[in-house]
Amino acid sequence: MKVEFYRHALDEADIANVVKVLNSVFLSTGPVTAEFERKFSHYTGLEHVVAVNSCTSAMHMALVALGVGPGDEVIVPAMTFLSTASAVMHAGATPVIVDVDAATGLVTPEAIEKAVTPRTKAVIPVHLYGTLCDMPSIKALADKHGLYIIEDCAHCVEGQRDGYRPGHLGTCACYSFYATKNLTCGEGGAFATSDPDLAARVRMVALHGMSKGAADRYHKLYTHYDLERLGWKCNLDDIHAALLVGQIDRLDSLWEKRHALWKRYADAFDRHPRLGRPEVVGKCAHHLYTIWTDPARRDATLHALQQRGIGVAVNFRAIHLLSYFKDTFGFGRGDFPNAEAIGDRTITLPFYTQLRDEQVDYVIEQVLEVTASS
Ligand SMILES: *Cc1c(COP(=O)(O)O)cnc(C)c1O
Numbered sequence: 001m002k003v004e005f006y007r008h009a010l011d012e013a014d015i016a017n018v019v020k021v022l023n024s025v026f027l028s029t030g031p032v033t034a035e036f037e038r039k040f041s042h043y044t045g046l047e048h049v050v051a052v053n054s055c056t057s058a059m060h061m062a063l064v065a066l067g068v069g070p071g072d073e074v075i076v077p078a079m080t081f082l083s084t085a086s087a088v089m090h091a092g093a094t095p096v097i098v099d100v101d102a103a104t105g106l107v108t109p110e111a112i113e114k115a116v117t118p119r120t121k122a123v124i125p126v127h128l129y130g131t132l133c134d135m136p137s138i139k140a141l142a143d144k145h146g147l148y149i150i151e152d153c154a155h156c157v158e159g160q161r162d163g164y165r166p167g168h169l170g171t172c173a174c175y176s177f178y179a180t181k182n183l184t185c186g187e188g189g190a191f192a193t194s195d196p197d198l199a200a201r202v203r204m205v206a207l208h209g210m211s212k213g214a215a216d217r218y219h220k221l222y223t224h225y226d227l228e229r230l231g232w233k234c235n236l237d238d239i240h241a242a243l244l245v246g247q248i249d250r251l252d253s254l255w256e257k258r259h260a261l262w263k264r265y266a267d268a269f270d271r272h273p274r275l276g277r278p279e280v281v282g283k284c285a286h287h288l289y290t291i292w293t294d295p296a297r298r299d300a301t302l303h304a305l306q307q308r309g310i311g312v313a314v315n316f317r318a319i320h321l322l323s324y325f326k327d328t329f330g331f332g333r334g335d336f337p338n339a340e341a342i343g344d345r346t347i348t349l350p351f352y353t354q355l356r357d358e359q360v361d362y363v364i365e366q367v368l369e370v371t372a373s374s
Contacts, residue, residue, distance in 0.1 A: 005311025017242040032238035046192035048199030055176030056083040057234035058191040063091035065201035072121040077107035078339035099336035109137035122148040127156035130285030135169040161282030185243035205231040258286040289351035295344035318343040
């Protein structure tokens with residue numbers, strides 16, 4: 001049997017929306033992107049949304065718009081995708097990597113507070129796999145030290161914890177619509193905040209630093225634009241946005257299906273003495289299902305599952321051990337032991353709503369068999 005690592009849940013209506021854009025005059029950032037921004041704002045409860053081409057760009061633009069740059073430090077967790085840290089470097093600032101909680105894989109308020117220096121300007125908590133970080137405590141310490149909070153919500157659109165949601169306690173939230181994310185258009189992202197001035201600055205720096213977008217020039221009486229500051233080019237276009245608008249209506253029903261799948265996996269694996277998994281707190285957005293295996297056998301287990309037709313991944317190896325960060329900042333093994341332990345053990349299993357029952361049974365059976373024989 002073949003079980004792909006991921007299959008999207010785009011439907012005929014999503015595809016028809018793209019065709020509609022292709023048959024229209026306007027392909028770049030225009031009315032469909034604006035419609036997406038309105039709908040996503042409604043879903044997230046964050047008033048201002050700026051659609052961009054990736055979560056990496058959203059974090060980069062957020063830092064630039066907040067005035068974070070050379071000489072400034074930004075605290076990021078060691079257990080995340082590498083671009084949480086590289087976005088900080090794109091802004092010219094220094095990422096200060098800290099360890100995560102051994103049970104959840106989430107950055108803790110204690111680790112953040114220990115890393116604060118007079119140069120610290122911001123922190124980027126990552127809601128890993130879809131579980132929200134302890135945001136009330138992070139907000140309290142950010143207020144105390146005057147830090148911005150940029151939430152990396154690449155895994156967490158639908159999550160909730162103790163009554164708060166992504167982006168609601170932070171300065172802003174950054175989302176990814178990359179190919180394997182819960183809400184996808186291949187490549188895309190969004191910045192969201194309740195601060196209208198910050199959103200306007202992000203919109204400007206994400207489009208060259210120009211005072212007006214092309215849609216303004218096209219749809220209204222022509223007015224000249226100006227270049228107000230040096231910016232970047234990371235706006236989302238209507239072709240991609242067309243894939244997103246309809247998916248927003250299905251986010252909750254897709255979450256219900258992933259939640260049922262999460263329970264099936266957890267029921268099957270939690271009893272197994274040699275398998276662990278990250279602890280989940282509150283309503284997890286359920287982006288990825290990861291298991292923790294024997295570190296000495298992790299790669300062999302990965303390969304055995306692949307040989308049995310099962311798509312797998314590693315989310316993530318601790319980022320301070322990736323060559324570029326290791327060499328640039330002089331990190332070594334032992335610096336962030338909890339993140340290293342997760343990175344050495346973890347395997348991500350196929351986890352999406354298009355999985356058929358017999359595929360789920362097959363994954364469970366093969367994981368148990370491979371683990372028992374290792
Ligand atoms: C996918 C991911 C990103 C990057 O998203 P892009 O849209 O590909 O830039 C950032 N952070 C985390 C935790 C991710 O998983």
